[in-house]
Amino acid sequence: MQKNRSKNETKRKQILVAATELFTEKGYAATSMDLIAKQADVSKQTVYSHFGSKDDLFAAAIEQKCDSYRMLDFSLEDFSDINVTLLEVAKRFFTMLTAKETLAVHKICAYECKSYPQLSELFYQAGPERLTNEVAHLMAMLDEKGALSVANPHHAAVQFLTMLKGEAWLRIEFNTKKQLTPEEIDDYICATVAMFIRAYAPH
Amino acid sequence: MQKNRSKNETKRKQILVAATELFTEKGYAATSMDLIAKQADVSKQTVYSHFGSKDDLFAAAIEQKCDSYRMLDFSLEDFSDINVTLLEVAKRFFTMLTAKETLAVHKICAYECKSYPQLSELFYQAGPERLTNEVAHLMAMLDEKGALSVANPHHAAVQFLTMLKGEAWLRIEFNTKKQLTPEEIDDYICATVAMFIRAYAPH
DNA sequence: GTCTATATACAGATAGAC
DNA sequence: GTCTATCTGTATATAGAC
Numbered sequence: 001m002q003k004n005r006s007k008n009e010t011k012r013k014q015i016l017v018a019a020t021e022l023f024t025e026k027g028y029a030a031t032s033m034d035l036i037a038k039q040a041d042v043s044k045q046t047v048y049s050h051f052g053s054k055d056d057l058f059a060a061a062i063e064q065k066c067d068s069y070r071m072l073d074f075s076l077e078d079f080s081d082i083n084v085t086l087l088e089v090a091k092r093f094f095t096m097l098t099a100k101e102t103l104a105v106h107k108i109c110a111y112e113c114k115s116y117p118q119l120s121e122l123f124y125q126a127g128p129e130r131l132t133n134e135v136a137h138l139m140a141m142l143d144e145k146g147a148l149s150v151a152n153p154h155h156a157a158v159q160f161l162t163m164l165k166g167e168a169w170l171r172i173e174f175n176t177k178k179q180l181t182p183e184e185i186d187d188y189i190c191a192t193v194a195m196f197i198r199a200y201a202p203h
Numbered sequence: 204m205q206k207n208r209s210k211n212e213t214k215r216k217q218i219l220v221a222a223t224e225l226f227t228e229k230g231y232a233a234t235s236m237d238l239i240a241k242q243a244d245v246s247k248q249t250v251y252s253h254f255g256s257k258d259d260l261f262a263a264a265i266e267q268k269c270d271s272y273r274m275l276d277f278s279l280e281d282f283s284d285i286n287v288t289l290l291e292v293a294k295r296f297f298t299m300l301t302a303k304e305t306l307a308v309h310k311i312c313a314y315e316c317k318s319y320p321q322l323s324e325l326f327y328q329a330g331p332e333r334l335t336n337e338v339a340h341l342m343a344m345l346d347e348k349g350a351l352s353v354a355n356p357h358h359a360a361v362q363f364l365t366m367l368k369g370e371a372w373l374r375i376e377f378n379t380k381k382q383l384t385p386e387e388i389d390d391y392i393c394a395t396v397a398m399f400i401r402a403y404a405p406h
Numbered sequence: 407g408t409c410t411a412t413a414t415a416c417a418g419a420t421a422g423a424c
Numbered sequence: 425g426t427c428t429a430t431c432t433g434t435a436t437a438t439a440g441a442c
Contacts, residue, residue, distance in 0.1 A: 008425075027314065029232030033418060043427050045420080050425095054418065111230065111314040113378040120377040128373050155394050158370050163362045170331050174323040175316040191358050199402035211407075235435060246409050251437070413438070420431070 012050050014040040020061040024104035028058055028112060062119045065105050069126040072096065074134050082147045086193045089135065090164050094189060097165065098172055102127075107173075132157050148200040156200060163192050215253050217243040223264040227307035231261055231315060265322045268308050272329040275299065277337050285350045289396045292338065293367050297392060300368065301375055305330075310376070335360050351403040359403060366395050 018040035022031040033054055037044040051057035074092060079085055096102060105123060113120035136157035143150040150156045166188050168180045180188075221243035225234040236257055240247040254260040277295060282288055299305060308326060316323035339360035346353040353359045369391050371383045383391075 011426090027232075029230075032416080034416090044418090045428085046426055048419065107314055110376050111310055113376075117378060117380075121379055124373070124377045124379050128370075128377075132370070152394065155391060155398075158391070159366050159395060159398060162368055163366050165365055167331075167335070167361050170327070173313050173316075174327045174331075175320060176324055176327050177320075188358060188361070191355065192362060195358075195362060195402045199398045214408090236437085237435080247436090248410085248438080249408055252407070257436070407442105409440105409442080411439085411441100413436105415434105415436085417434080418432090421429085422427105423429100424425105424427080 008050075011040070011042050011046060015042060015047055015050055015057070016061060016064065019057050020065060023058055023061050024065070024101065024108060027108060033057075059116065059119060062105065062109065062116075063122060065101075066119070066122045066126040069102075069123075070130070074131070076138075079141075079145070079147070082142065082197065083193065085142075086160075086196065087190065089138070090160075090189050090193050093131070093161060094164055094168075094185070098169060103172060128161075132161060135161060146202055148197070149202045150200050160196055163196070164189060166192070211253075214243070214245050214249060218245060218250050218253055218260070219264060219267065222260050223268060226261055226264050227268070227304065227311060230311060236260075262319065262322060265308065265312065265319075266325060268304075269322070269325045269329040272305075272326075273333070277334065279341070282345075282348070282350070285345065285400065286396065288345075289363075289399065290393065292341070293363075293392050293396050296334070296364060297367055297371075297388070301372060306375060331364075335364060338364060349405055351400070352405045353403050363399055366399070367392060369395070 015036065019031075019036050022036055022039060033044055033047055036057070037047050040047070047057065051060060074089060076085060076088065106127070109116075109120040109123040132154070136153040139148065139150045139153035139156045139160075142148040143153065148156075166185075168185045168188065171179050218239065222234075222239050225239055225242060228234075236247055236250055239260070240250050243250070250260065254263060277292060279288060279291065281291075309330070312319075312323040312326040335357070339356040342351065342353045342356035342359045342363075345351040346356065351359075369388075371388045371391065374382050
């Protein structure tokens with residue numbers, strides 16, 4: 001029985017991995033159950049016996065991805081130099097944001113938010129909301145230490161994070177022919193951190 | 204012949220209107236040619252004789268939408284008060300950005316950018332790129348007049364526009380249950396314009 | 407040029423053997 | 425629990441009458 005159970009879990013995992021990859025890569029409609037079964041190296045019936053329907057499998061795949069975002073930790077230790085601190089946060093944020101996988105989940109949640117409101121809600125909470133709260137917390141701390149003068153930490157966090165996306169993120173989102181070079185991106189991020197610090201410099 | 208031609212154009216337009224509405228509303232895959240024909244009040248064969256295939260009709264619909272964005276004009280006349288000027292630009296931008304239709308085209312272009320790269324490119328140029336250039340031009344002018352001190356107008360424009368999207372836009376994009384009230388949005392926009400002016404205040 | 411009717415393909419989901 | 429084979433609906437696209 002334990003052996004069967006183990007085998008079940010293995011196949012279930014294979015299916016989930018294949019489904020996640022295909023859904024995020026090709027989208028919901030363009031991904032067929034046949035293809036998922038083939039890629040997971042199981043029969044289609046096995047897919048159905050594990051997940052019931054295409055809708056349920058889709059939900060399971062995206063939910064799992066959202067859960068994985070909860071693990072990410074942006075907490076810092078070093079607060080001696082505000083410029084260094086914010087630059088580090090900015091770069092971590094940008095790297096995470098532009099990861100191929102993150103972008104794919106972002107897109108599919110935004111696109112399917114009418115059909116699957118619970119999924120987009122989940123993504124929003126695990127991604128943007130959680131991050132904003134973390135950064136708002138950081139802003140409040142910097143205000144308390146006198147490193148910055150932030151009357152509204154939440155506003156500041158939103159401003160900081162949205163600005164960082166910048167042109168680079170938009171170009172990736174729309175897959176434009178021209179893409180920014182790492183140097184251009186770095187320039188922009190540095191300039192933006194500096195601009196943010198100027199705006200919230202203590203009096 | 205002129206009469207026939209006229210009739211053609213009328214039906215063609217009906218089809219295009221119906222297709223645009225359905226594609227942007229329901230997405231590419233979920234929109235069937237039968238439904239388009241029904242909503243346009245013509246037969247399916249008429250749809251095909253006018254547009255050849257679903258792909259071509261989709262491209263025609265989105266291209267037309269992108270073209271319509273080129274018409275939008277953000278130019279201003281009054282530059283006496285920098286705060287008033289930027290606030291006006293900010294509000295116009297935000298209103299346009301969160302219009303249901305704009306958002307729908309944005310989403311579908313981002314989602315289908317792998318299958319239809321020419322469409323997302325078109326949208327990017329007609330939307331984000333054009334707007335950024337206009338605002339960059341404005342920033343350069345404000346710098347020249349001494350109202351602001353902007354070393355890099357393009358960076359400043361990107362920062363200004365991306366910041367304005369803020370939490371409100373993300374919540375609309377993901378259709379979260381909680382949405383920001385007009386008052387909250389107004390607060391954020393005012394605070395953000397003020398923050399921007401602080402960051403680029405002349406020495 | 408426009409319609410009704412049809413061909414063809416493929417998707418999601420199920421039946422039944424092992 | 426897993427497989428092969430099949431059912432059923434629906435989508436794109438086309439044929440042929442008017």
